[in-house]
Amino acid sequence: xxxxxxxxxxxxxxxxLSHGSGGRAMAQLISGLFHEAxxxxxxxxxxxxxxxxxxxxxxxxxxxxxxxxxxxxxxGNIGSLAVHGTVNDIAMAGARPLYLxxxxxxxxxxxxxxxxxxxxxxxxxxxxxxVHIITGDTKVVERGKADGLFISTAGxxxxxxxxxxxxxxxxxxxxxxxxxxxGDHGVAIMSRRQNLAFETEIVSDSVSLNGxxxxxxxxxxxxxxxxxxxxxxxxxxxxxxxxxQSGLGFHLIEQAIPVKPGVAAACELxxxxxxxxxxxxxxxxxxxxxxxxxxLAAMRxxxxxxxxxxxxxxxxxxxxxVQMATSFGGGRIVDWLSGEQLPRIC
Amino acid sequence: xxxxxxxxxxxxxxGLAKAxxxxxxxxxxxxxxxxxxxxxxxxxxxxxxxxxxxxxxMIHGPGCPVxxxxxxxxxxxxRLAERPDIILCVYGDLMRVPGxxxxxxxxxxxxxxxxxxxYSTTDAIRIxxxxxxxEVVFFAIGFETTTPPTAVxxxxxxxxxxxxxxxxxxxxxxPPAMQNILESPDIRxxxxxxxxxxxxxxxxxxxxxxxxYEFFAxxxxxxxxxxxxxxxxxxxxxxxxxxxxxxxxxxxxNQYSRAVNRDGNLRAKEEVSDIFELRDQFEWRGLxxxxxxxxxxxxxxxxxxxxxxxxxxxxxxxxxxxCECGAILRGVKKPVDCKLFGTVCTPETPMGSCMVSSExxxxxxxxxxxxxxxxxxxxx
Numbered sequence: 001x002x003x004x005x006x007x008x009x010x011x012x013x014x015x016x017l018s019h020g021s022g023g024r025a026m027a028q029l030i031s032g033l034f035h036e037a038x039x040x041x042x043x044x045x046x047x048x049x050x051x052x053x054x055x056x057x058x059x060x061x062x063x064x065x066x067x068x069x070x071x072x073x074x075x076g077n078i079g080s081l082a083v084h085g086t087v088n089d090i091a092m093a094g095a096r097p098l099y100l101x102x103x104x105x106x107x108x109x110x111x112x113x114x115x116x117x118x119x120x121x122x123x124x125x126x127x128x129x130x131v132h133i134i135t136g137d138t139k140v141v142e143r144g145k146a147d148g149l150f151i152s153t154a155g156x157x158x159x160x161x162x163x164x165x166x167x168x169x170x171x172x173x174x175x176x177x178x179x180x181x182x183g184d185h186g187v188a189i190m191s192r193r194q195n196l197a198f199e200t201e202i203v204s205d206s207v208s209l210n211g212x213x214x215x216x217x218x219x220x221x222x223x224x225x226x227x228x229x230x231x232x233x234x235x236x237x238x239x240x241x242x243x244x245q246s247g248l249g250f251h252l253i254e255q256a257i258p259v260k261p262g263v264a265a266a267c268e269l270x271x272x273x274x275x276x277x278x279x280x281x282x283x284x285x286x287x288x289x290x291x292x293x294x295x296l297a298a299m300r301x302x303x304x305x306x307x308x309x310x311x312x313x314x315x316x317x318x319x320x321x322v323q324m325a326t327s328f329g330g331g332r333i334v335d336w337l338s339g340e341q342l343p344r345i346c
Numbered sequence: 347x348x349x350x351x352x353x354x355x356x357x358x359x360x361g362l363a364k365a366x367x368x369x370x371x372x373x374x375x376x377x378x379x380x381x382x383x384x385x386x387x388x389x390x391x392x393x394x395x396x397x398x399x400x401x402x403x404m405i406h407g408p409g410c411p412v413x414x415x416x417x418x419x420x421x422x423x424x425r426l427a428e429r430p431d432i433i434l435c436v437y438g439d440l441m442r443v444p445g446x447x448x449x450x451x452x453x454x455x456x457x458x459x460x461x462x463x464x465y466s467t468t469d470a471i472r473i474x475x476x477x478x479x480x481e482v483v484f485f486a487i488g489f490e491t492t493t494p495p496t497a498v499x500x501x502x503x504x505x506x507x508x509x510x511x512x513x514x515x516x517x518x519x520x521p522p523a524m525q526n527i528l529e530s531p532d533i534r535x536x537x538x539x540x541x542x543x544x545x546x547x548x549x550x551x552x553x554x555x556x557x558x559y560e561f562f563a564x565x566x567x568x569x570x571x572x573x574x575x576x577x578x579x580x581x582x583x584x585x586x587x588x589x590x591x592x593x594x595x596x597x598x599x600n601q602y603s604r605a606v607n608r609d610g611n612l613r614a615k616e617e618v619s620d621i622f623e624l625r626d627q628f629e630w631r632g633l634x635x636x637x638x639x640x641x642x643x644x645x646x647x648x649x650x651x652x653x654x655x656x657x658x659x660x661x662x663x664x665x666x667x668x669c670e671c672g673a674i675l676r677g678v679k680k681p682v683d684c685k686l687f688g689t690v691c692t693p694e695t696p697m698g699s700c701m702v703s704s705e706x707x708x709x710x711x712x713x714x715x716x717x718x719x720x721x722x723x724x725x726x
Contacts, residue, residue, distance in 0.1 A: 264347045321717045328357045328577050329363075330393015332714040338693035338704075 006193045008032045008112060020140025030138060033112070037119035038102075039127065040114060042134035050134035052099060062089040063154035071118070071148055071345040075203030076280075079118035081346060082151040083125035084206050084280055085231070091210040092227045092283065094165050094217045095157035097129060097314045103137040103152040110148055118149065118260075123314025128267055129208035131155070160217060167245030169225035174293035174314040177210060177285045179299055180205070180307040182235055185261040186277035189345055190270065198269075202262045216285065219298035223291030229283050231346055236275040236334045237285050239322045246286075252324040252334065256311045257330045272283035276337040276344045287313060351575030354392070362581040363397040370588050376402045379677060380545040380588050381524060383410030383705025384575040390714035392577040402584065406700075406707030408523055408543050410546060411488045411516075412439050412675040413699040413706040415631040417663035419516055420445035423485055426514065426656060427451060427459040433477060434514075435470035436485040438463045439448040440702050441605030444696055446663035456656035467499040471599045474503070483652045487516040493548040493641065494614035500643075500650050515642055515692035518628060521558050527676055528566055532634060539677040543587040545580065546572040548602050555610030555620065559598045567596045621647055629662070631699035632671035669698035674707055681708040682719050688712060 008028060018025040035043050042050040066082040075085075081217065083100065090097040102122065108114070126133050135155075184205040191200045209229065216224060230238035235257075239250050253329075259267075259274045267274045287295045292310060301304030322334040370376055372373030380386060386406040389395060395404065408414050420443055427434040434451070441452040441463065455461040459564060460480075466472050467484065474482035486496045503511045524544065546559055551572045559570045569590035584599040590597065621644060628640025643651040648675055652658065665671065671690070672686035681687045681700065691697040693709050700708035 162682070239381055265350075268347065268350060319717070321721055323717055326393045327356060328354055328392040328394075329359050330396040331392060331717075332393045333717055335713045338713070 006265065009107070010112045010116050011111045014108075014326070015140055016108050017108050017114065017140050017142070020106070020138060026138060030136075033116055034119055034126050034136060034138070035100060037116070037123040038133040040132045040134065042132060043136075048135075050099070050144045052134065057161055058159045059156055060093045060095045060159055060212070061154065061156045062086060062092055063152065064089060066151045066153070066346060067147070067344050068189065068346050069112070069147060070189075070192050073192050073204055075151065075185075076206040077118055077121050078123040078149060078151055079120075079122040080152045081206050081280060082128065083122050083131070084208050085346060086153040086155040087129045087131060087208040087210055088229045088280075088283070090155050090157035090307050091208070091213040092165070092229055093157070093159055094163045095159040095211060095229065097131045097157040097210050098124065098154055100131055100133045100153050100155040101135045103139075105139050105141060105146050105150040105152075107146040108143050115149070125208065129210055132235065162222060163217065165224060165226045166240050167226050170242065170246035170248055170286045170314050171225070171288070172248060172314055172316045173223055173289050174286045175289050175310050176252065176312045176314070177287055177292060177296055177299065177308060177310055178235065178257070179209070179283045179285075179305045180259045180281075181260045181263065182272035182282065183259060183277035185265060185280040186234070186345055187263045189278075190266070192253055198266070198303055200262050200266055202260065202266070205279055207281035209283055209302060209304060210283065212299065212302045213283070215298045215302045215305075216295050218294035220291045223288040224295060225286040225288065227283050227285045230279050232278050233337050234274070234276040234278060235284060236273070236322065239334065240320075240336050242286065243317075243320040245323055246314070247320065248314045249320050250312055250322045252316050252322065253310035254308050254324050256326045258307050258309050275334055276283055277279070280346060347564075350576070351576045353574070355578060355582070358578055359397065359581055362578070362585055366402060366581070366585050366588055367399050368587070369592065370402055371397055371592065372399070372401060373402065376542050376588055376591060377405055377525070377539060377677065378402070378543045378545060378584060379405040379407045379541050380580070381407040381409040381520065381574075382545075382547045382550070382573060383413065383703065384548060385545055385573065385580060386410070386707055386710050387705045388577050388580055390710035393582060393714075394577060395715065395718070396580070396666055399582065402588065405541060406674070406710070407527065408630065408633055408675045409489065409520065410699075410703050411492070411518065412443060412703035414518070414523075415440075415443060415487055415516060415633060416629040416631045416636075417445045417665065418661040419630065420451070421449065421661045422658055423514060423665055424449055424454050425661075426434060426483055426652065427454050427461050429656075431481050433460045433462060433473060433480050433482045434485060435462050435464045435473060435482060437487070440485060440487065442696070443702050446534060451517070467495045468502075471499055471502055471506075471508065471511065474508050475506070478510060482511050484511070484513050484514045489518060489520050489547070489550045490553045490618075492613070493517045493618050493622065494553060500621055501617070501649060503650060510648045512641065512652040512655045514658075515622070517622065517641040518630070519639050519641070520547055520554070521562060522636055523630065524562060525566075525631065526633055526636045526639070527714060528568075530633065530636075532672060541568065541677060542591050543569040543571070545583050545587070546570045546598070548575045548579070548605070551602065551606040551610070553614050554610050556598050556608050557610070558598050563596050563598050569596045569599070570603050571599045572606050574605065622722040631665065631702075632675045634672070665699075666697050667677035671698035671700045671708075674700050681711045684708070688716065701703065
């Protein structure tokens with residue numbers, strides 16, 4: 001006979017150390033909260049791992065930790081972010097994301113209601129992206145040892161035949177395409193920071209990009225040299241990284257780079273450069289110039305790429321500088337961000 | 347973005363650039379110092395140098411409060427922050443400023459010191475009110491622009507009877523530093539470059555007005571044009587300086603008339619003079635001791651003065667002897683002339699004042715303009 005167990009009091013209850021102890025409480029938390037939110041056949045089997053078939057071709061794997069503060073922000077929460085971020089890392093290989101794992105480090109006292117909201121956001125984000133969260137882990141730590149909740153996700157995906165996106169593929173003359181406005185996520189987070197709260201309509205752009213990527217791959221195939229999602233450090237960091245890895249430089253046109261007026265205003269006020277501010281739903285693609293028009297058109301035809309733009313080109317440069325013609329008429333470097341603009345942005 | 351884009355218009359900029367080219371005598375050098383870091387940053391960020399003729403050169407002055415804060419003052423703040431009873435409130439860009447032996451507030455914070463990054467002076471007061479059992483010290487820095495908010499905060503602490511709050515005062519003054527650039531004894535050692543005119547501070551002048559520069563323009567025979575921080579402001583101010591030089595005038599002119607008048611903000615000046623008084627001298631990183639260039643709290647406000655309250659020792663640390671900041675700040679050398687620039691001294695690991703904040707001459711050049719060094723090298 002099954003021992004009697006009181007139902008989880010989602011509305012008023014909170015996580016305590018027993019929920020990480022490996023006992024009944026933990027089993028109840030997992031089945032009552034996570035399985036419900038993620039609902040799929042793999043989790044239902046209740047194993048410590050999940051088996052799945054591997055198709056032919058190359059696979060990609062990635063992992064990422066999420067420590068964003070605050071946990072809930074305009075346009076998302078740590079849960080949706082933990083799915084989008086990992087899905088996007090897979091998608092940047094041109095790959096189709098398939099399965100995720102999710103690991104939770106929860107501080108005792110964390111409210112079940114919040115955990116449920118977060119888990120449900122993860123489930124919804126996964127469904128929208130067409131991926132399944134098929135294995136996971138839960139740990140509970142004492143009060144003060146984690147700031148509410150940290151999530152770690154890993155993911156695997158499969159790369160279409162013949163595709164091998166990587167920085168060393170970039171060539172002089174390639175175009176630099178971005179999928180939309182820059183800096184939305186960073187500004188949305190900043191607007192909710194306790195000591196920095198300001199009013200803005202900007203919401204995080206956090207979203208899974210695999211649908212957009214599939215359209216791009218269909219239109220551009222191997223003419224797409226590589227893709228990156230410009231998260232921490234913004235577009236500036238992504239392009240400097242690519243410049244270093246490809247041995248090239250980049251010339252950008254400031255006027256061509258889309259930035260929402262609200263983001264531009266917030267950056268102005270805070271002394272930030274939108275090119276350094278984090279994104280969670282944008283990608284930058286380096287594309288052979290002859291295919292750039294077709295790829296850009298494919299991006300603009302997708303709801304997540306409506307504001308996609310061609311913002312510059314790859315050039316030969318021994319110093320691997322990312323340079324930009326300013327809207328004002330001068331020239332400047334777009335350098336790495338130095339120091340920390342904002343800790344725990346994702 | 348309204349009220350900003352208007353001052354960044356490319357067509358108007360090109361018109362001003364053309365006027366500068368037409369009016370500047372090609373056989374004559376025009377060497378102008380922009381005092382403020384805000385101006386330095388605008389020049390680099392918008393690529394203004396590309397729009398000026400070769401004989402119009404901008405020299406980047408010492409007007410970045412974070413940059414000129416000497417290592418000794420950082421060391422003093424670190425000592426304070428290491429005390430377990432103290433919460434030190436600082437502006438974020440101070441965190442990485444190097445003290446002596448590579449120490450910084452960021453590193454002390456990592457080792458457990460309670461250092462809080464704040465965005466306004468009122469944050470510090472709130473932290474003091476929320477933590478009655480701790481001593482809360484606000485690390486106050488800045489020129490005349492940021493001194494009034496510190497004064498207001500001290501008034502507020504007085505009114506609300508917040509007893510656990512004090513200020514580590516590092517406020518400095520603009521006119522004495524401008525004067526020092528032109529007449530300090532160091533010039534004998536490092537030489538000097540003639541400066542033909544000054545782009546005067548924007549925000550500082552909203553507080554102090556244009557009058558304090560009149561003596562300076564007269565005494566040193568140098569034109570001063572107060573300029574806003576937007577790139578078009580700067581282009582117009584440079585044109586105004588070119589005209590003054592051509593016409594052998596040395597007046598104080600106000601390009602930034604939308605925010606600055608002759609007398610400044612009387613209320614703010616009154617608050618500041620009620621609470622603060624001049625120090626005999628204050629050390630500037632890169633410039634050394636500058637007479638009557640710093641402020642401290644008056645004796646009547648001693649209980650809000652962290653230096654008195656915690657009996658802080660004045661500390662001094664020498665700058666790296668290879669650092670050329672002193673010469674760069676006076677226009678005698680350029681960042682690339684310094685052996686440390688871009689080798690051991692970068693924005694990640696700044697050695698000298700000019701690299702410390704993005705408004706410093708070296709940091710601005712490194713971050714935005716260093717591609718020009720390579721272009722020039724190739725051209726020669």
